[in-house]
Amino acid sequence: MHKTLSHQLAEFTVNLKFKDLPTSTVRLAVLSFLDWLGSGIRGGRESPGRIVREMVAEMGGNPQATILTTGERSSALGAALVNGVSSHILELDDVHKASIFHPAAPVMPAALAAAELVQADGKKLIEGIVAGYEVGIRIGEAVTPSHYKKWHTTGTCGTFGAAAAAGKILNLNVEEMVHALGNAGSQAAGLWEFIEDGAMTKHLHPGKAAMNGLLSAILASKGFTGARRILEGKRGFFVSTAKEYDVGKVVAGLGNKYKIEENCFKIHSSCRHTHAALDVVIGLAERENIIPAEVASVKAGVYRVALDIVNNPDPKTVYAAKFSLPFCLALGLVKRKAGLEYFSLETLSDPVIREVMKKIKIEVDPELESMYPERWPVRVTIGTKRGTFKGKTDYPKGDPENPVSGEDLKKKFYDLVLPVLDEEKVRSIVKSVINLPEARSPQDVLKWLAKN
Amino acid sequence: MHKTLSHQLAEFTVNLKFKDLPTSTVRLAVLSFLDWLGSGIRGGRESPGRIVREMVAEMGGNPQATILTTGERSSALGAALVNGVSSHILELDDVHKASIFHPAAPVMPAALAAAELVQADGKKLIEGIVAGYEVGIRIGEAVTPSHYKKWHTTGTCGTFGAAAAAGKILNLNVEEMVHALGNAGSQAAGLWEFIEDGAMTKHLHPGKAAMNGLLSAILASKGFTGARRILEGKRGFFVSTAKEYDVGKVVAGLGNKYKIEENCFKIHSSCRHTHAALDVVIGLAERENIIPAEVASVKAGVYRVALDIVNNPDPKTVYAAKFSLPFCLALGLVKRKAGLEYFSLETLSDPVIREVMKKIKIEVDPELESMYPERWPVRVTIGTKRGTFKGKTDYPKGDPENPVSGEDLKKKFYDLVLPVLDEEKVRSIVKSVINLPEARSPQDVLKWLAKN
Incomplete structure (x- = not known):
């Protein structure tokens, strides 16, 4: 049967x-x-x-x-x-x-x-x-x-x-x-x-x-x-x-x-389409010890859907901030983290963040466009007086192809729960x-x- | 606006x-x-x-x-x-x-x-x-x-x-x-x-x-x-x-x-497509005091949907009985009622009911067919040695066009609830x-x- x-x-x-x-x-x-x-x-x-x-x-x-x-x-x-x-x-x-x-x-x-x-x-x-x-x-x-x-x-x-x-x-x-x-x-x-x-x-x-x-x-x-x-x-x-x-x-x-x-x-507290770029920017900032004041330009090449959804250059609400790649990447450079605690009206109006946001440019990269949606790739170039730093990834961290570690997830858990539990x-x-x-x-x- | x-x-x-x-x-x-x-x-x-x-x-x-x-x-x-x-x-x-x-x-x-x-x-x-x-x-x-x-x-x-x-x-x-x-x-x-x-x-x-x-x-x-x-x-x-x-x-x-x-x-405990015919049959049985033994033939003219859904001549389960116009009309003639208490395996095998069921014939009446679904009409003819009795209705009782009385609904309530409450x-x-x-x-x- x-x-x-x-x-x-x-x-x-x-x-x-x-x-x-x-x-x-x-x-x-x-x-x-x-x-x-x-x-x-x-x-x-x-x-x-x-x-x-x-x-x-x-x-x-x-x-x-x-x-x-x-x-x-x-x-x-x-x-x-x-x-x-x-x-x-x-x-x-x-x-x-x-x-x-x-x-x-x-x-x-x-x-x-x-x-x-x-x-x-x-x-x-x-x-x-x-x-x-x-x-x-x-x-x-x-x-x-x-x-x-x-x-x-x-x-x-x-x-x-x-x-x-x-x-x-x-x-x-x-x-x-x-x-x-x-x-x-x-x-x-x-x-x-x-x-x-x-x-x-x-x-x-x-x-x-x-x-x-x-x-x-x-x-x-x-x-x-x-x-x-x-x-x-x-x-x-x-x-x-x-x-x-x-x-x-x-x-x-x-x-x-x-x-x-x-x-x-998800490690970052923002739209998934911001994550690959955040991973790369935070990775570069940590590896090269980039400080906000020295950032002259940030160029992020993305697939079209990302540009359509997360290209808000001037978010006014906490919710909009989660869908703003310029804000998220500025967070990545200034705080080296896009945790829940930074999605606040206070951070949104932080002059250091706002200054970095002005230097961020998002554009569609035709090569990446052809890779989506199987991959959610990004290419980032950060210009400073010290030189130009480049990074890329094809998958945001947390995807099975770019897995998080148990330590990553524990850290996320601590970040979320420590403010509310002993x-x-x-x-x-x-x-x-x-x-x-x-x-x-x-x-x-x-x-x-x-x-x- | x-x-x-x-x-x-x-x-x-x-x-x-x-x-x-x-x-x-x-x-x-x-x-x-x-x-x-x-x-x-x-x-x-x-x-x-x-x-x-x-x-x-x-x-x-x-x-x-x-x-x-x-x-x-x-x-x-x-x-x-x-x-x-x-x-x-x-x-x-x-x-x-x-x-x-x-x-x-x-x-x-x-x-x-x-x-x-x-x-x-x-x-x-x-x-x-x-x-x-x-x-x-x-x-x-x-x-x-x-x-x-x-x-x-x-x-x-x-x-x-x-x-x-x-x-x-x-x-x-x-x-x-x-x-x-x-x-x-x-x-x-x-x-x-x-x-x-x-x-x-x-x-x-x-x-x-x-x-x-x-x-x-x-x-x-x-x-x-x-x-x-x-x-x-x-x-x-x-x-x-x-x-x-x-x-x-x-x-x-x-x-x-x-x-x-x-x-x-709904007054009767059966499919709505049986109701108009039940109303007519029960009405005739009461008015003419028809007893089961004298029934020679029952002819019910209906619209096609009724024939398609409720023409089961030999229902074997209580559920099927509710969709059998022959069974329901036999109930109407024998019990003058199609209440919940009669939808049972006992009544289904009652020889008096079964005898009457054999005499019931359902057919599509083209005139009624053209009236459906605005109306749910039926024409019934009951043949006995005393003579032929005819009845009809265009709406089952309980429709707004053929309304039940408060007394009808009270009676239904008593029938349902008296077996289980003081x-x-x-x-x-x-x-x-x-x-x-x-x-x-x-x-x-x-x-x-x-x-x-």
Whole structure:
């Protein structure tokens, strides 16, 4: 009998075992978890996180799962919602390129809440994370780019990923997992229309994806049924949300290697299109010990999309600053860092930064244009009285082709979390996350989040 | 300035006042509420209701709102979810024809939970119901029939209706209501794919619509923002979920008369396409005192869609029985009623019923075919030794053109609820619902639902 796509994904998810995972896969799962924790803990302090947390607190619930930002406990569904909303706010969460999908924001909150609900050990949590990334990313790849024109993949495909992660951790069997995916797909939602107003909806999407995916898995564990052909069915997810889609991408090579290894991390707190140039500029500034006063000119050659999106020479808001390559490169030269703490109105009006910004010129390099989007390359030339310094890269740091180290991600975590949690706690979190494969329960990590 | 559709719907909703509503509108809101209560109380005893109730109970929550089936209290979001799931299970809830939308199942649970949350009085609850029906139905009309080919309107448009109802009761201002509609639209979901498997997803849709609409309204009351052009925007709900749509239907004549007056009620526990024939057969059986043994032939002339959907001469399951006109008409002749209690395997194998079924013949009447779908007509001829009896109708009872009486709906309520609640309580519920415009709080009605 021909197996449905859901059936194949369910078999993959149910049969996935920690002991069969390559070391590199486990490492990526652990680092992705650490990276997500930083965004979730810190991001939840922003308005969208605070509002959703307030609503969840008013609704009340059994203390089943942890809200990252406060360390308070809530119902599993409530925690998944709050943590999902919180993790996408800073725009520092991970991304998978081929699916244009931010996997951590919907998948991790569902996985963690499910793990807390059943006190799963670290190995089981990692199985759930790997399965959730795999399912969400593969469905995203199947519908990209057509789906993405209207639908926010992180919300829609995130719901499937969250259901798979939670379902794995709740020990669903294949039949139940098929139903969980069916009900995930029939709850999948999230339209790009919010972008016109910069509305908070963007953060609601991964929060609801996490919650709805977890809900689908819990219901399935109790016998609630869903559509068996939710993806390829004639009134299913694919045909309803994408003009074109490639069914084959859902299962091609499934289980041979894991999509989480294609995960990309963001080190800088700005638009991804600024990152390659930032890497090069910071690298040159450090290597040549360039100081702002000696900079006579900075020329950055980029691909056209980068010029179109990040060529704002005079950003007036913190949000606009994240999409201004001149501002970001000035930060790189002056601060040698583009961390969250520098995206402020104060830095935006810093005369030293402004002076350097005037010397920065962005232009399309035809050679680089032909390399995009497989690569996101940049060529930088910095002119000083001491001489001319040149640097280049084809991939921003954090891409699998130019990977970050564990130390890079720890540093990012410290930068994000040290301003809001005691240093001892922060170090304990990092240590316990690195030891996640040996954790007896999620509490090994989460106990350090208790309220300050 | 040109006002967005959301803005116009928000202004309508915010400005709607009980004192301006025609008596006929208030009457329909009250009867629709009673009708919904019956489906919700009784329907929640079925598996999908029981499973979702169990999940919500495990999550816990503050006792803010009432679960109809048990009288227990739960968080407002949890109660909206459970009651929404419960109200669509029996397929006895109301329907609006032009939008192919079941408004009560998503709108009422959101309205009631919001009313309990703020202890709104009966007039405010009615305002919410009228606003929610109006918004959900109008958006449904705008996207029908294109949207309906893939999307379950009761889930998708129901989310908007639920948000409007809850937002009205939570006293949102116009700005907040626009945001609530924006986030309702970006959560709107529900694919028809479940129908292939007869999955429980069908009931999840109105449950999630109620919950998500209420969530949108609560978040908006706390300052959470949403897309301003969620309907007509270039990445909004219309263009993303319907090949064709009519923007004009959203606001044409808005406020002149109320869509809730177009509401249709189901008296018989079977597919709507069996209802007109059932009305005629039961009417003839009662008027002529026809007994089963004397029936020689029954000929029903119908429109083609009815023949296609309900011509099953030998139903084997309870579900199939609801789509078998021969079985339903035999019920009408033998029991003079097609109530929930007769859709059972026992009745299906009743030899008296089976004998009458053999004498029933369904055929397309070309004259009736030309009247559909504006009318759902039927012509019935019953042959007996005493003579031939003929009857006809153009609309099933419960359509606005062939309205049910308050007594009809009370009788339906008693039939549904008396088997599961004490008679005294049932009579008290009916009395308090009829007095809803004078209720000080939802407790005037809900106190009678306390656990048996």
